[in-house]
Every structure is written in C-alpha cells, then in structure tokens.
Amino acid sequence: MDQVLRIFWGFLSTVLFGGLLGTGLAIASRKLKVEKDETVEALEGAFPGLNCGACGYAGCGSYAEAVAAGTDEDLTKCKPGGADTLEQVGSIMGVEVDTNAARMVARVHCIGGSEEAVRSFNYQGISDCTAATVLFNGDKACKYGCLGLGSCAGVCPVNAISKTDNGLVVVDQDLCISCGKCVDICPTGVMRMIPESADFIVACNSRDKGKDTKANCKVGCIGCRICEKKFPDAGYKVEDNLSFLSYDSKDPGRAEAAAKCPAKCIIPNKVKAEEASNAG
Amino acid sequence: MSYFAILITYVFISNLILAQFLGLCPFIGVSKNVESAVGMGFAVTFVMSIASLVTWALYHFILLPLGLTYLQTIVFILTIASLVQLVEMVVQKYSPVLYKALGIYLPLITTNCAVMGIALINIQSGYNVLESFTAGIAAGIGFLLAIVLMSAIRVQMETEKVPRFLKGAPIAFISGGLMAMAFMAFDKALLNNLVG
Structure with missing residues (x-):
C-alpha cells in the first residue's frame, strides 16, 4: 500500500508541477507576445x-x-x-504591379523514350539522374536527353512531375508553380522553362552533330535548319546543331515547320492533363 | 573544490561532449559552419548557467524538503524545457538583437541532454549554488570550445577529398572521436598540477 501511495504522490506532484509550468508559459506567451508588423x-x-x-x-x-x-x-x-x-x-x-508577366512552366525538351533513343548500357544504379550522369553521362547514347530517373520529380514541391512508362518524365503544366527547382537539379539541362502560352516546342536538347544525333535517337533535332530557313518569321534559330524557338512573336508558320521537320521533334506544347495523370 | 578547479574540470577534463558524450546531436547537427557553431555554443552556455541555478534551487528548496528527490529527472526535464521556452519569449520581447543571434538555437536546446546532464551532475557532486552556477558556465564553455573546434575541422573538410561513403555525418563522427582522444590528454593529473 505504501508503494502505491508513493506512486500516486509522485504522479500527482508531477502532474501539478507540469500543469503549473504549462499555465505559466501560457500566461507568459500572452504577456510577452511580440506584435508583428x-x-x-x-x-x-x-x-x-x-x-x-x-x-x-x-x-x-x-x-x-x-x-x-x-x-x-x-x-x-x-x-x-x-x-x-x-x-x-x-x-x-500600394504599387501598380504588372500582373501580365507571362507565367513560365517547366518542360522536358526530349521525346526520345526507350523506343526512340539508343541506350549504350544498362544502368542499374540508384534512381537518380545525377548518379547516372556520373557514369559515362548516363545510359543514353545521347548525353543531352532526359534520363527519366526522376530527380526532378523528387524536388518538385507540388508533385507536378511524374515518370512515364517509356523512360521519360512529364510536367503537369497546370500544377507547375514555376519555381525552377527541376531546372536546377537536372544534370543534362533538358528541363527548361517556357511560357505557358507556348504553342510549339522543339523537343530536343542534343547539341551533337546531325549524324551523331541521328545515330543516337530517332526523334533528335539534327540541326538541318529547315525550320529556320523555310519559315524565317516563325522564331526558329539553330545554334549548336539544335533548333531553339523564341516565343516573342506568334506566327502560324510554326505549325507548318513542325510538319516539315524531318525528325518530327517539333511538337505541340500542351501536355494533355489525362496524359500527365496516366503517366507513371 | 575551488571554482577554478571546477572551471578546468568541465572545460577540459570532463568536457561534456568529448569526455562524457552528452549533447552529440547539436554537436554534429549545428557544426557545419563556424558562425552557427558559435551561436549554438553561446546559446548552450547561456541556458546551462541559468538551468544550473534553477535546478539547484528546485532541488534544495522543493524536492529535498518534500522528500521527492526520486522525481528529480522528470522534474528537471519539465523545468529546463519550460525555462528555455520562457527565456526565448523574454529575449524575443526585450532584445531583438540577441534573439536574432541566439533565437533560432534556443528551441533546439529545450531537450538537450547536455543541459540535463550538467543539472544532474551538479546535484550528484553536492555543489553549492555558486559552484553549480560555475559548473554550468564551465560546461557551456566546454561545449562552445568543442563545437567551434569541430566546425572549423568540418569547414576544412569540405574541400578535402573524402570517400563518398564517409561524407557528412560519418566523417564528422570519426573526427569527433579523434578529437575526444586528443582531449584525453587532459586528466586529473593536470588538475593536481594546476591547483595542487
């Protein structure tokens, strides 16, 4: 009985003491509240x-x-x-802010999935693009393409990025908050920011010479300059064997250029919502 | 024991981190750069000295007369945690500058075992109130010394080639262990030589 009483007193005094301290802190936090600006x-x-x-x-x-x-x-x-x-x-x-600044979204500039792109070896390491890049620039023969291991998906704060079945990743542009974290972590630089309003993109990141690109990937930009030369107003510009599209002007020529592209790597930008959600 | 002896004991001989292995979480966690290590060290010194005083008073004026000394561990935990919270509020209210320097570290110390450790050691060693206070300050200075040395080593290590599997915490623990071995040079004989 003595022992039980001892336990009881121990319990009671601890509860009392804890309660006292808790109340004291609660009062103190009221009294010492710092007014925020x-x-x-x-x-x-x-x-x-x-x-x-x-x-x-x-x-x-x-x-x-x-x-x-x-x-x-x-x-x-x-x-x-x-x-x-x-x-x-x-x-x-109390300031006028230009709210029309175009919303930028992230986009993977590569469509060379497991069927289109040649792999030089079978990567079985951890699922991290940087780790894969350390090994001979990744398992893809093209060292500029999307490795599809999803490092970007890991850092995306809103889970807008998911892996696809064909070894790439896709950004859900409705969810994207343009924080640019995926762009920073991507070791190949294939993830780039584009305006949300962009109608077409050149979905390739390969700076290799046309011949090499062709050998590495069925859908790589070979730098043939057809888009640049035939549609000079559409905003295509080929540098480093790769066509870049500037979005400053809107020109219907873009769609025709996309049709003329021999590698078929100029594609409409919009990723359909269901396509993004089905992926991965 | 003279106050000087207590100071030497807790800074070098029984250094809380390097000899007694208490408070290792901030020692590894906040030692990535010298600046935050200094902040953390001073915050711990501050809290340890106040906690030594408060727990001494609590033990001798409340627990001992009421015969509740078997509750000291749990009561000390409660007291130290609330004390740190209270100190944080007071500092935030009255000294924004000090709060900027120490504020972010204070919540990390609420449940630090080094603070708890020095409170219990004070009671066990039968120190009087001033000796407890000195021990608290000395233990804090010991902590400051250890964490600043550690952070300097870690900053240096950033530029070294460390094998990948040892990067970060593992190499920090290894260097901490080597430093602890170096501190074994400070022993009771040193104290006897100093204070006779």
Missing part, C-alpha cells in the same frame, strides 16, 4: 506559403519581410502565386 502579416497571407524559394529568399516569410522593409523593390518575384498574388501584393504595398 501588419504589412508583413498581410504579405505573408498573400503569398502561397509554399516556402519553395523561387524568389531567392529562405521562405515566404523572409521575402515578405524584405518587401515590407523596402529592401527588395521587386514585387514580382513570387512566381508560384501567379497573377492573384501579384495583385494582392500590389494593393498591400
């Missing part, structure tokens, strides 16, 4: 709160502080928030 709080509410770091700050909080303190005058750094956030930030700070 109203502007900062309003700004934090306007930002998406993803803490993705696209603005270059540690998180939404630190960007809000910098904006409120006036140390950062660029109010358009929050890409994930889109036009809504920009509008809110503008009204909080």
Whole structure:
C-alpha cells in the first residue's frame, strides 16, 4: 500500500508541477507576445506559403519581410502565386504591379523514350539522374536527353512531375508553380522553362552533330535548319546543331515547320492533363 | 573544490561532449559552419548557467524538503524545457538583437541532454549554488570550445577529398572521436598540477 501511495504522490506532484509550468508559459506567451508588423502579416497571407524559394529568399516569410522593409523593390518575384498574388501584393504595398508577366512552366525538351533513343548500357544504379550522369553521362547514347530517373520529380514541391512508362518524365503544366527547382537539379539541362502560352516546342536538347544525333535517337533535332530557313518569321534559330524557338512573336508558320521537320521533334506544347495523370 | 578547479574540470577534463558524450546531436547537427557553431555554443552556455541555478534551487528548496528527490529527472526535464521556452519569449520581447543571434538555437536546446546532464551532475557532486552556477558556465564553455573546434575541422573538410561513403555525418563522427582522444590528454593529473 505504501508503494502505491508513493506512486500516486509522485504522479500527482508531477502532474501539478507540469500543469503549473504549462499555465505559466501560457500566461507568459500572452504577456510577452511580440506584435508583428501588419504589412508583413498581410504579405505573408498573400503569398502561397509554399516556402519553395523561387524568389531567392529562405521562405515566404523572409521575402515578405524584405518587401515590407523596402529592401527588395521587386514585387514580382513570387512566381508560384501567379497573377492573384501579384495583385494582392500590389494593393498591400500600394504599387501598380504588372500582373501580365507571362507565367513560365517547366518542360522536358526530349521525346526520345526507350523506343526512340539508343541506350549504350544498362544502368542499374540508384534512381537518380545525377548518379547516372556520373557514369559515362548516363545510359543514353545521347548525353543531352532526359534520363527519366526522376530527380526532378523528387524536388518538385507540388508533385507536378511524374515518370512515364517509356523512360521519360512529364510536367503537369497546370500544377507547375514555376519555381525552377527541376531546372536546377537536372544534370543534362533538358528541363527548361517556357511560357505557358507556348504553342510549339522543339523537343530536343542534343547539341551533337546531325549524324551523331541521328545515330543516337530517332526523334533528335539534327540541326538541318529547315525550320529556320523555310519559315524565317516563325522564331526558329539553330545554334549548336539544335533548333531553339523564341516565343516573342506568334506566327502560324510554326505549325507548318513542325510538319516539315524531318525528325518530327517539333511538337505541340500542351501536355494533355489525362496524359500527365496516366503517366507513371 | 575551488571554482577554478571546477572551471578546468568541465572545460577540459570532463568536457561534456568529448569526455562524457552528452549533447552529440547539436554537436554534429549545428557544426557545419563556424558562425552557427558559435551561436549554438553561446546559446548552450547561456541556458546551462541559468538551468544550473534553477535546478539547484528546485532541488534544495522543493524536492529535498518534500522528500521527492526520486522525481528529480522528470522534474528537471519539465523545468529546463519550460525555462528555455520562457527565456526565448523574454529575449524575443526585450532584445531583438540577441534573439536574432541566439533565437533560432534556443528551441533546439529545450531537450538537450547536455543541459540535463550538467543539472544532474551538479546535484550528484553536492555543489553549492555558486559552484553549480560555475559548473554550468564551465560546461557551456566546454561545449562552445568543442563545437567551434569541430566546425572549423568540418569547414576544412569540405574541400578535402573524402570517400563518398564517409561524407557528412560519418566523417564528422570519426573526427569527433579523434578529437575526444586528443582531449584525453587532459586528466586529473593536470588538475593536481594546476591547483595542487
């Protein structure tokens, strides 16, 4: 009985003591509350709160502080928030903000899946593109292509990237918040940002000479310049044996150029939602 | 024991990290660069000295008279955790500058076993209040010394070629172990030579 009482007293005094400390802390937290700057709080509410770091700050909080303190005058750094956030930030700070800045999305510039692209060896290491790149620039014969191991999917804060069945990855552009993390981590540079409004893309990243590209992949850009020469106004420009498309102007010639492309690597940009969700 | 002897004991001979292996999580976790190691070291010194005082008072004025000394471990945990929370609030309210320097480290110390360790050691060694306080400060300085040395080593190691399987925490533990062996040079004989 003595032992039981001892346990009881021990229990009771610990509970009392803990309760006392807890109450004390609760009162203290009320009394010692630090008033946050109203502007900062309003700004934090306007930002998406993803803490993705696209603005270059540690998180939404630190960007809000910098904006409120006036140390950062660029109010358009929050890409994930889109036009809504920009509008809110503008009204909080009392400044006109250009909300029409084109939303950028990430896109894999490669369609050389397991059937189209030649593999030089069978990679069986860990599922990480950087690890694969260390081994002879990856298992693809083309060292510029998408390795499809999904390092980008791993860093995407909103899970917009998924692997496909044919050894590539695909970005769901509706979910993409343009934070650019996938672009940073991609070892081959095949992930690039394009305007969401882009109608066509040159889905290849190979800087190899035309002959080599052709040997490595059925759908690689061979730098033949047909798109550039036949449709000079469409915005195609071939550099380093690779055609780049500039989106400054809209020109119907792009569709015809896509049809004329011998490698068939100029494709419509829009990834259909169901295609993205079926993948992987 | 003289205060000087206590100081030497907890900074070098019974260094909490390198001789007693307490508080290893911040030792490995916050020692990636010198700046944060210094911040962490001072925060720990600060908390240890206050915690030594408070737990000494708690033990001698409450637990001992009430015959509840068997509860000391759990009560000390509660006290230290709430104390750190309270200190964090006070610092945030009255000294934003100090809060910027120490604030982010304070919550990490709430459940640090080194702080708990020095509180229990004080009781076990039968120190009086000033001796406890000195031991708290000394243990904090010992922690500061160890973590700053460690961070300097780790900064240096960033540029070295470390085998991939040893990168990060493994090599940090190995160098920590080597440093602990070096600290074995400080033993009781040193203390006897110094204070006679």
